[in-house]
Structure formats: C-alpha cells, structure tokens
C-alpha cells in the first residue's frame with residue numbers, strides 16, 4: 001500500500017437537525033482499494049459517501065481526500081470534487097445536453113481542455129462503456145442501463161482518482177443490472193479506488209477488498225469479503241445478510 | 247411442426263390511417279353531442295362576426311377623405327384616412343420631422359438585429375448579441391439624442407414620443423428584466439442571508455405596489471437620491487421604473503423554474519467540480535428557463551402593454567399620441583376616435599400575438615428530442 005491513503009475519515013460525525021446520521025466514523029481507504037458498503041435503508045450509507053465529495057457537510061471529525069482536508073473552503077472542495085467521480089442511483093445526466101456534451105462539459109469548463117481533445121476523450125470512454133454509437137442522442141432516448149453507463153463515462157472523463165457509487169444499479173430493471181456491473185468490474189480491474197454502496201453481494205464477493213456493514217449511522221462490521229460473508233461477527237450483520245441473501 | 251415459422255417475418259408497414267374530409271370532420275368537429283353543439287355555435291358566431299369585421303375594416307372603411315368629412319358619416323367604418331394622415335405623428339410624436347431618418351435608422355437596425363438573434367438557425371449569434379447589447383444601445387442613444395461633433399443636432403427627450411418611444415421603453419424593459427430577474431431569483435435562493443434578504447425585500451416591495459406608483463416614485467424620488475446635475479433624464483426615470491418593476495415579476499417566474507429543478511441536477515453538476523456560477527449557467531438556468539418560457543413571455547407581453555402607463559409621468563407614448571390626435575379639431579368625431587383606438591388595439595395585438603407565437607415555436611424546438 002502506498003504511503004498516504006486515498007480517503008481518511010477520522011471520528012466523523014454528522015447530524016440532520018437532532019438526528020445523528022453518522023456516528024464516529026473511522027475509515028481509511030488505500031489507493032486502489034475497492035470498498036463495498038451495505039446496510040439497511042436509512043443506515044447512513046449514502047450520507048457517508050456523499051461526505052467524501054462534500055455533497056453533505058460533516059459537523060465534527062476530519063475527512064482527508066488525496067491529502068487535502070475538507071473544510072468549508074470552496075476552492076478546496078472544488079479541487080477535491082474534480083478528483084472524485086460520483087455515480088448516482090438516479091443517473092443525474094443533464095437532459096438538455098447530448099451524451100457527448102454530458103461527457104465533455106466538465107473537462108472543458110473545469111479541466112480547461114480543448115473541445116476536440118475533450119470529445120476524443122469522451123468517445124474513448126463511451127467506447128469503453130460500450131455505447132459510442134449513442135454519443136449524439138439525448139439522455140431521455142437511452143435505456144436506464146445505457147444512461148447509467150453514460151454517467152460512469154461522464155465521471156471517468158474527469159480522470160478521477162476515486163470513484164463513488166451510490167446504489168448504481170438499484171433503479172435499473174434486472175436485465176440492465178449486469179451491463180452496469182460489468183462496467184464497474186472492469187473499472188475495478190484497472191485499479192481504480194472505489195467506494196460502492198450496493199446490495200449486489202456477488203459484486204462484493206468478486207471485486208471488494210473490504211465490505212462494510214453500516215447500521216444506525218455506525219460502521220458495525222468491516223472485513224474481507226470471504227470472512228464477511230462466511231463468518232459475520234455481529235448479530236445485526238448476520239440478520240441483514242440472512243435477509244438480503246434470502 | 248408445420249405451424250412454426252422458419253423464417254423471420256418481414257416487418258409490417260405501419261397501418262394506413264383512414265383519411266378523408268368527411269372522416270376528419272366527424273372525428274374532430276362532430277365526435278359527440280357536445281362537440282357538435284360547440285361546432286355549430288362557433289360557426290354561428292363566425293357567421294355573425296366575420297361580415298361585421300368585413301364591413302368595418304373594408305366595405306364601409308374610408309380610405310381617402312382629406313378633411314375627414316366622409317369619416318363622420320353615420321355608419322362609416324374604419325377611418326384609414328385619419329390613420330394615414332396621423333401616421334407620422336403616431337410614429338414620432340414631436341420629433342423634428344427633418345430628423346426622423348435618425349429614428350428610422352434605429353428602428354430598422356433594431357428590427358434587423360432582433361430578427362438575427364431570434365431566427366432559430368441564424369449564424370454568428372455571438373456577434374449579433376454583442377452588436378445588439380453593446381453597440382446598438384450606445385449608437386442609438388447618440389443617434390436619437392444627438393452628437394454635436396458629428397453635426398447631429400440635439401433633440402431633447404421631451405420631443406420624443408409615439409410608437410418609437412413605446413418600442414424603446416418595452417425593449418429596455420425586456421432586455422433589462424430578464425437578466426435582472428435571473429439575478430434577483432438567484433439572490434432570493436442564495437445561501438447568503440444578506441443577499442437573500444435584500445433580493446426578497448426588493449421583489450416583494452416592487453410587486454406589492456401598483457405599477458403607476460413605481461412610475462411616480464421613479465419620477466419623483468430618483469432625482470432626490472442623486473446630485474442635482476446628475477439627475478436622470480425625464481425619459482430615463484420611467485425606463486428605470488419599468489425595468490425594476492419587470493425585473494421583480496421576472497424574478498418570480500424564474501424562481502418558479504429554479505424550484506422545479508430536480509435536486510439531482512445540482513448534485514450531478516457539483517460532483518463534477520463545476521463552480522456555482524458554471525453550474526447555474528450551464529446546467530440549471532438553461533433547463534429552468536426553458537420550463538418557464540410561457541411565464542417569461544407572459545411577463546414580456548404584460549410589460550409591453552403596461553408601457554402605455556408611462557403617459558402618466560408625461561411621456562408621449564403611442565397611446566398618448568392617439569389621444570392627442572383624436573382631439574385635433576380637424577379630425578374630431580366619435581367614429582374617428584374609435585378608429586384611432588382600434589388602430590392602437592391592432593398595433594398592440596400584432597406585437598403581443600407575435601411574441602406568443604414565437605414562444606410556442608421556441609418551446610417546441612427546445613423540447614423536441616430532449617425530453618420523453
């Protein structure tokens with residue numbers, strides 16, 4: 001493992017009003033590490049990964065991303081967001097822009113790339129997610145699985161060092177889940193640092209270095225997938241796994 | 247098994263829709279008792295209305311009557327002669343007649359630039375925009391007001407009036423109110439409490455008083471806020487009033503569009519590292535403004551008609567010139583007055599209807615292919 005971790009969370013706490021969503025979160029993510037986060041609905045999984053790119057603000061503790069600590073300084077936040085890609089459950093593509101424009105917008109405006117260069121790069125990533133032929137369509141003309149792959153390509157166009165996934169397959173019809181997961185597996189094989197909130201336990205077995213189980217805003221259990229699935233330590237983890245694995 | 251197809255079936259052509267005038271009539275106009283009732287009452291209304299209009303505007307209209315005598319006959323229709331006779335006055339009011347080429351140049355170049363900018367497939371709109379928003383206002387101000395160095399003699403604004411001033415006031419209102427409204431709407435939704443408070447206060451105050459009050463305040467209070475020799479011109483004051491008023495209304499329309507935006511669009515933009523201004527300009531506003539085009543154009547149309555109120559602070563707008571012209575003893579008479587008002591009505595209708603149609607066109611263009 002390299003010297004400094006990709007993401008370091010130390011004693012992070014967060015409240016929504018009086019509701020304590022994140023409780024003393026301590027987490028180190030090494031460069032190239034793949035982490036899968038699971039847990040019951042409302043346990044704070046989304047909140048946790050959204051704190052990493054400051055879509056949510058934490059109220060105590062420290063979060064250090066790629067050596068930069070997140071504070072309320074907007075410039076630092078923008079710096080970190082450039083290096084952290086995020087894929088949402090609801091895709092969040094920009095409906096008024098074509099697929100190609102969705103992928104070139106941030107490289108052009110944030111990375112100050114030339115239009116030609118950004119388009120080349122966008123086509124490269126669209127080819128990687130296997131939809132180069134859709135480049136000139138608009139998001140609404142694509143299937144859910146295709147839209148999510150565009151969302152992944154759009155994030156990759158910023159050459160992020162870390163990728164966050166918030167339930168990327170749970171809004172998809174079953175037959176489209178595989179195409180998105182395949183894309184994520186190949187991304188993982190190339191050594192991307194990934195934090196993935198998902199209930200796709202086969203994906204976790206296949207690519208995760210560690211699996212985290214969250215409940216009530218706490219990290220209840222964290223282990224390698226083999227041990228996590230075969231010998232869960234906590235009662236709550238066992239209960240959750242029995243529900244989700246059926 | 248013999249009943250299983252061994253080759254894929256050829257794709258079928260789409261079903262041919264039944265056509266024909268009778269069928270169309272039956273489906274669209276007579277599809278039920280209510281529909282038939284409406285169709286027949288509409289036909290009856292048209293049968294009554296169309297001949298009346300024909301008589302008023304064409305058959306009984308007076309095309310030429312140098313002294314207006316023919317227009318005063320009972321049963322006379324539209325007095326086109328009066329309109330033609332007073333057209334210069336309607337257009338320019340008291341602007342010196344030997345100088346009206348200056349007004350005409352501004353009107354024509356303005357029309358060309360606006361067409362350029364609004365024409366959907368026109369090229370180099372950036373250049374057009376720069377000309378219209380930067381060069382045109384300055385050039386026209388010099389041209390209309392005068393520039394001694396170029397031996398253009400000064401025409402003080404108390405001589406300005408008529409259609410050209412109505413168009414000027416509307417244009418300034420429209421051009422200022424859209425960006426002004428956007429800024430106020432963003433301000434009202436800002437995270438910064440001071441910005442939010444000031445924007446909200448401004449919007450609610452301006453919306454909370456009648457337009458005439460805003461005009462009077464602009465007229466009497468603006469001069470109090472600035473040193474005497476900086477006091478704004480008598481035409482500039484209502485321009486400021488109109489702009490402020492329209493901006494406040496526009497702000498609420500734009501805010502409606504912003505509120506309808508999905509939170510995910512903000513998050514998608516933020517997660518890519520766009521700054522707040524980039525996010526607003528590239529992602530949020532294009533979508534929010536598109537959804538509220540009907541409201542925006544509605545505000546423009548309202549503003550265009552409200553400009554007739556600048557007459558109360560002494561600006562001789564188009565309607566004011568109609569008022570003046572109909573009191574001309576040479577043309578006095580109820581049928582002639584009516585002609586003047588009808589003409590004013592037609593003028594406003596043509597412009598407002600044009601705006602409405604254009605907005606429909608834009609809505610269709612912007613939504614085709616992009617939304618489900």
Ligand SMILES: Nc1ncnc2c1ncn2[C@@H]1O[C@H](COP(=O)(O)OP(=O)(O)OP(=O)(O)O)[C@@H](O)[C@H]1O
Pocket residue numbers: 016019021039040041042043044045046047048
């Ligand atoms: N903006 C908010 N204001 C108040 N409470 C919130 C807000 N966002 C989330 N919460 C609450 O915080 C808790 C954690 O939310 P979070 O979205 O992180 O859960 P999650 O583990 O991702 O759940 P799910 O699996 O349903 O997505 C939930 O109980 C939720 O109701």
Ligand SMILES: [Mg+2]
Pocket residue numbers: 045046047166167
């Ligand atoms: Mg969630």
